[in-house]
Amino acid sequence: MDRAHAISSPNVSSLISGANLCSRKLSSNSIYYASSRGSKASQNKIKAQIQYNPLRFQQSPFNHHFKSIEGGRTYEENNTKYIVKAVTVPSSESESQPSISKNTVDSVKNFLTVLYQFIYPYATYGRLSAAISGSLIAVQNLSDISPLFLVGLFQALFSHLFMDLYVNGVNQVFDFEIDKINKPYLPLASGKLSFRNCAFIVASSAILGFGVTLMIGSPALTLNLLSTFILWTGYSANVPFLRWKRYPVLAALFMFLSWTFIFPLSYFLHMQTFVFKRPVVFPRSLIVSMVFNAFYSIGLALAKDIPDIEGDKQHGIDSFSIRLGQKKVFWISFFLYEMAFGVAFLAGATSSSPLWIKIVTSLGSFVLASILWYQTKYVDVTDPASTRSSYKFNWKLMVVSFFLLPLIR
Template sequence: MELSTASSRVSTGLRKGGVSTRLGSQSSRAPSWSHHSGRGSRQGPLRQCPSAPSQACLLLPSRESQRSGSAIDKDSTSSARRGRRTKLGGLGCSGGSISNSDRSSGSRGNVSASASSMSAGGDSGDASSSNQQGATQSLGEKVNSFVQAFWKFVRPHTIRGTLLGTIALTTRALLENPALIDWGLLPKALMGLLALLCGNGFIVGINQIYDVDIDMVNKPFLPVAAGELSPGLAWALCLGLASLGVAIVARNFGPLISALYTFGLLLGTLYSVPPFRLKRSAIAAFLIIATVRGFLLNFGVYYSTRAALGAGFVWSPAITFITTFVTLFAVVIAVTKDLPDVEGDRQNGIETFATRLGVRNTTLAAVGILLANYGAAMVLALVPSMGFRPQVMFTGHALLAAFLIFRARQLELAGYTRNAILAFYQQIWTLFYLEYSMFPFV
């Protein structure tokens, strides 16, 4: 008997028993075979086809199954009458060789199949639970991605500089007036620190909004340029940071500090926002950075700390030194920050010292300014009337100067590649952090 006939009868019998199959469409591809024994053909079990996981194959029956199996005979409706039900997700036959192991693994004439989809109503609850868990994980991932993007948005290296500067200046003011220390002022000090961090975030954030085209070339990892933050969300963050900072300062500090804080935000805006966009001018750019990072931060923090302690402001040698030193250091930062960005700045018409003088000449000029800074600090350490601790002031700045020379030499040997320039710029910030870390003890 031909396989096509047997397949048709199996399909008919299974439909009568409440089972839907797709045998008819596949029977034409199978090889014909005849196996007559007594009354008719005895048909072997169905098995999952290894080469087609979603189909099932009719197998030649083994001799054992022919002798002892419950045959599916010509009238296959007997299976339905006995209530035998078989679930078939997609029954078909695939041509190919049949191994001996396949022939010996018959299941005594029973029809076996595997379904491509066996989910029932009871499984839907598990699926729903899995979907809810996936949605929760997706929300968690979104929150985590936003936090990471926000952290990059506020530029961590500038945040660390503001944080260390504020702590160092506050500590110095407290060490100069130990009898006036009042721990009840700690919440106010923390609010002041938060306001400074908000101002820092606003200035670097608004710069990214207007520098997005340049950053796609120079700093594609920044969140606005990378598409991690939309321009609308970036604007919302900037306005929120500025509003929070102004509100904190107005509520907790006097009119002078409020005016200085607002002035700093204004300079940061003029630096980035058209039609002013003062960053296009190399001189205007470094003057703004030096003013905000140098004078406003150092004077403002020291003044507000002494005012909170009830001590009047005094231009002590220490505060005069750190304000002057950091202002010059901010000039170096303003110059060296453009060293890795020459390509993008030239494409967008941004004039910097690096685009005008070249990377190597600009680097040497920056190193010269810093070495002069360190040399002046070492000289001041030896002047008794200044009241500095020579062992800290002199030795510390000598070590920092030696480190700077070493890093500049490494950059020269590396041939001023972009990666070497980036590493050098990071070390400039390291020197900046170390200066503030040393300041309370000089």
Template sequence: MHAALTVACLCLGDAFQGPPRLAPRRALRADGRNAAVAAVEAERRPLAARARTLFRFTRPHTFVGTAVAVPALHAYAAASAAALLSRACARSVASALAPALLMNVFITGLNQLCDVDIDRVNKPHLPVASGELSVHHARLVVGACLVAALALGRRSSAPVQRVLAGSAALGAAYSAPPLRLKRSPLLAALSIVVVRGVLVNACFYAHARANLAPRARAAAAARLPLVVAFFSLLGVAIALMKDVPDTQGDTTFGVATYARRGGRPRVFALASGLLGGTLGAGALALGVAAARAAAPARAAARLALGAALGGVALDARRRAARVDAGSGEAVADFYMHLWKCFFACYALLPFVR
């Protein structure tokens, strides 16, 4: 897929104007020169190194999150193993996953283009901020992914078209002028929760249910609100945690975040507590469901899932207790672990019955 993106990028041309300058040029002149030198050196690197840079540009933790969510929601909606392994289900996954991944690259790539100067302070390792990927080529990637995602979406279902349109609109509103919702902590958090908690789960779930028999569709629809609520709470934890390591750059460029207002330790404690509480509540709910199960086999399965989710919750709390919230690097490492918990929840989702 990344090879296809590269070819498309070379054919598309500029799709976006450059990101707005967020600080006086004098303050960033040295960084700009370093990035320019890095961009020249990047042109001379082997193809494999360029491919790794392009993959890093996708922000792999979000890319993998989408790649895990779409098949997991199909598996959760499937009435049986036979339905899950059918060709119809495979086609359904493919028709949703390809445009979803492309849209993911558009959203994360646009954010990097609009935040180049901030990222040179907060995340200097990112491809555009470091100069490994030039702004010109990043624009091509972002434009190609948007066009390809929408084009593929037109050939898919109405729910897929809705999640693509909604994600694109909120992603652009979050990062780009004139709205640039990231300047408001509340609106920024709501954008993330709506996409990761509501749109992704509701729309891809509806798309998956289209392959099921009517009775199975009704049963699957009844479980949807719990899925949306659970992943929305995880989305809140992500929205709070993501800015905790970045207070230096956000302060420099006047970006308002909860971490700046409340301080790193307080917001880290809130986000990590929400993560552990959400996972723990899920484990408890599975335990209650096991007690109410009519069949012993189903009760045992729910208990096993509850134990697994409880283990994830306890591990997250132990890790959080060891984090120095004043260290941006330590918090950033825990933020990556939060995404691993996110992946684990989707991996367990198909077995929740």
């Protein structure tokens, strides 16, 4: 049961409480009210006859002990002063537990949100869809879509996800100062993620990627991981003889090699030889996919630097956008994309697949090319936000194409 504490002034008898206090009458006692504004007590004398019983305090649901209804005032009774006090009792463990749990959940949510922004979602979706597309090319009939196939696909996606996190992260670590100008919204550049935590994520991703891939034991996935690690470390790392992104031809070449050869071949061979245990063959759909990626990857390699021209100039990064101009590079990229869709259209129309597959693949490629053409009318090549939005949109078109290409036989 809570208690009410009263603190009296010196030389004044203490207040005695008992279990059964009898009511008493205070007669001829004047109660003087002292104004908080410092007015004289003699000018505000109020005489009253009061009958009172001791107040019984009940415990507050907020665990507070209240001494008086009116806080901040002092009462005088027979020259005795009573000072109002409120004492807070700490909450119990059971009451603080929900608050701790909520804070933990919020922290986890915030971290996952920052991590999602950190991995360049549009690029991650593109590379994961490339893994799915390459795996589907190895499917010869519907019976191949089995638990065995799903396990092999999960192996490819899981190992690639770690390396994708490494590729995106290592680029942000070494582009920290440039991203403050070009991409200030990124977690590291904006301060949402500390440099130390970012470096830890990058290093952990590389270690986990190699560990998982070696445990799987697929030669194709191991080659994929090793090639990606070497190429993109050399592309981003600002150390002697590396930082190859400073040279536009080399930068475009790395994207070309990754998308044209490493991704489609490694995922197809993983599924074909390691999962299905079949001999190495190169089906028509794989060749078409590689040619499509050749055009599209060069277009992406050129277009990615269009919105970053300001920061690249300040930090000595050469690019085709700086050399040739943003507008010219934009239209070169556009025609490369359209050529890629043209390859898919012709391959779909001339394939040996059933009629409905011919219609789906050729018509689908034509629709994607038309959407691309329509979208370019609204792009301002001098506005970084506009060109960056267009660049991300082109990744989405590529993702859709990756699910059409395996149908071509």
